Amino acid sequence: MQARMKHPAIVVPDAMQPMQALLSAIQKTGLPGKTLDLVHLRVSQINGCSFCVDMGARHAKTEGETDERLFAVAAWHDAPYFTDGERAALALTDSLTRLADRSEAVPDDIWEEAVKHFDETELATLILAIATINVWNRLNAAVRQPVGAWKV
Numbered sequence: 001m002q003a004r005m006k007h008p009a010i011v012v013p014d015a016m017q018p019m020q021a022l023l024s025a026i027q028k029t030g031l032p033g034k035t036l037d038l039v040h041l042r043v044s045q046i047n048g049c050s051f052c053v054d055m056g057a058r059h060a061k062t063e064g065e066t067d068e069r070l071f072a073v074a075a076w077h078d079a080p081y082f083t084d085g086e087r088a089a090l091a092l093t094d095s096l097t098r099l100a101d102r103s104e105a106v107p108d109d110i111w112e113e114a115v116k117h118f119d120e121t122e123l124a125t126l127i128l129a130i131a132t133i134n135v136w137n138r139l140n141a142a143v144r145q146p147v148g149a150w151k152v
Helices: 016-027 033-049 049-064 069-077 083-099 108-117 120-143
Strands: none
Touching: 016 033, 016 120, 033 069, 033 083, 033 120, 049 069, 049 083, 049 120, 069 083, 083 108, 083 120, 108 120
């Protein structure tokens, strides 16, 4: 498969640097990398971004994530491999990625469970991470960014 065009963040002058800076800021907050990796993979699965699913799973593996957990992210509700905090992050991920699927974008029960596991900075990090991954997914899906192109 070939991309429809160059990546929009490359075509638009000065777009890539702030997007990369936001990712860098997210990674510096101290939220566990494994949690961020799971969130990245889940958002990308929901959005059908094959480029990001591939890249995210490969990155998570290099960070020590197990195949067992990576394979189960798509069915995290029923899989026993995740901590309560990771489940709260994944529930928040599902809600923020599927905003139009319910009358209340983030139901109180999902928010309250997230608050039990994450402080304000960690919650802010999760929200920024989910939003940023959604942006990347949409950019990649629009141009049909080929799987594996990130390795080049």
